[in-house]
Amino acid sequence: MAVGETVQLAPRDPDPDATYRWHLKSAPVGSQLELADDEDVVSFSPDTSGTYVLELDAPDGTHTLTVRVFSGELAPVGAGGGASGMSGMSGMSGSARPVGESGGVSGSGSGAGSGGGKDGGRPRVQLQGSVEDDAFVVRADPHPHPDSDTDRDDIVVEFLVDDRDGVSSSAVSIDGWELRIPLSAVGNRVRIHGVALADAYSVPDTVEFSREQMTDGGEGDEDFRAPSESGSQPRSDGGEDTEESGTSSELRSDGGERVGESRASSKLRFDGGEAEAVTTRGATGVVDRPNDPPEWSKDVTLYEIYVRGFTDDDEHDSVFEAFEERLDYLEDLGVDCLWLTPVLQNDHAPHGYNIVDFYDIAEDLGTREDYEAFVDAAHDHGMKVLFDLVLNHSARDHPFFEDAYKNPDSEYYDWYEWQDSGEPGTYFDWEYIANFDYTNLEVRRYLLDAVDIWAEIADGFRCDMAWAVPNTFWQELHDRVKEKDPEFLLLDETIPYIADFHNGMFDMHFDTTLYFTMRQVGDGNMPAEAILDAVDQRAEVGFPPHASFMLYIENHDETRYIVECGDDAAMAAAGALFTLPGVPMLYGGQEIGQRGRRDALAWDHAREEIRDHYKRLIEVRNETPALGYEGVYRRVDYESDTDRAVAFLREFDGDAYVCILNFGDDTATVTLDEYEVDSTDLVTGEDTAAAEGLEVDHVAILPVN
8 A cells, every 4th residue: 555545454254242452563764653542443544655564452362464555656546545435426316326327436446547656657567476496486577557658677566475374584585576485484375465666556466375276265274274264354555464473574576776687477468458367286286366357257248137127027936936937048148147136135126235134035036045046047057146245335224224323322323324414324315225334343244244145155246336345345355255265256346447456356347437438439429449448448547467347338227228329339339348358248138129227128029130149249259269358459450431430459379350340320341451351250241341341330350361
């Protein structure tokens, strides 16, 4: 973190009846910082740069937390203050996002603005690990911000050895962008965090070595217990988290001067494409990259089900039973993963985001057994299921809030944030929800127990209003679910997206920038080439190359794209979802031309030409690795007779394809300056060649000769 930033520090896996106390063990010279000595959860706001060592006294002993703080000049744009959540929208109520609104800054991290410091922006870094000559070797591959004048060789890399793993700093050696630890100095596990420094500090990355692959994410040895088992604490310096008082090693690659020779791995891509995930298993142990998205999630097609509109449940015992009857249809369409809007007991608002019981399924949908049976049926169809997790607030109809409202003597009064007026804290003047107070250990315990219940059933969480929950809580949740299932997916909803959310919190991010741009392009307010600028912004705000993004053009909070932008733009936008780098998501009914946002789906009036278009796009993407997670993306030189058309390249393992999108009502003619292509479109099977160039109605995918 940097001077000017604030982070909330809390005990992990807390016992609300226990007492926890924070204090400073050491601080940089010149620091006047003091911590509250009577609180379980504290706000840490460092006043000078350097290394801080904090201790937490807990029932099971004293835990150590090392915090590396950089000068305020290295803070990413928008990262100061630490109060995330305000978007400048008011007067709205009901769902977790106001209907019809689609913008504003809603996070304090680097997702807003240019994402960098005054001289060019935030660098990026990726770590790779290997076992060589009986040592664990970590190599960093840093790159400057695309707009920075900083030379790559001038980037400094700092490493931090995870406090939990008990590795002595004397065993660690640094040579340029390389860290080396003899395996003889490593117990069952060691995690190395690294951050690049240039005009700002980067999103940190992590690589780890463990003696054996643990199916539950643990270490398999009581002396090296997983965080939730031994009360580990959140790390505030951008790493994962810390635990018992092992020696913490904060290591700079060159003492603060120039970094030596580049040691870039051939497996890394910093050209706008995605990166290759590496998990290496050998006789000595496993090398893994915990910030990479789950393997299964990289090339799926997501499908959002609005649970109170997807089917007609009059003839079924439960809504979930009705859903099961649609699984054959979804499988035939090519869907791999289902996101269901909230299924928990709520205040009867149909969207379900105002929850009154975090432990039970909504009565109008069915029972927990019905939900589990649906998940099992989805698995039988080869589909994963995402649970919509709402942690920022409860409904005001929640019995705890009803007991606490205007009753300071209530045992639940301190569970909520309160305004001076006596009304609960909330965002956007929403009148049906109340924000939880995360400084209360009982709140944390209550929500973590709910996480444990639903993580056992689902394959991942879609995390609502992620910007409104403390980052360190997300880091705890990340480690908690990944210890049991390393392939569990965490998807954040944050508007705009925040690069730091890829630091040990989330695997996949809503690409809100691309969403808003696609709306503007579809409306004719921006040229089609703006969608390429939106993709490039991922690097500009500092997301690492291994970050995964969910691409969408509509959801339950937004007007249908086809209503706002028309048929032709909608067909092109569909092509964008399946050709641009990222994971495509369809909102239920999108594929049949549904026009109502939350209306019951008009299955009997499905537009088959639209459904066939989506089905073919899914097939082509599944058959074409260059369009997937590992495919490189880059711009190409082209000319067109309309600014409603755009062309770009996707490439993987020697196979390249030019993708052309046309958002206009009329056929676009496009000529390519640097590539010769097979003019037969993979989507339609038709020849696009004409005398003046390539003629494209909506989308064309053309192999490069």
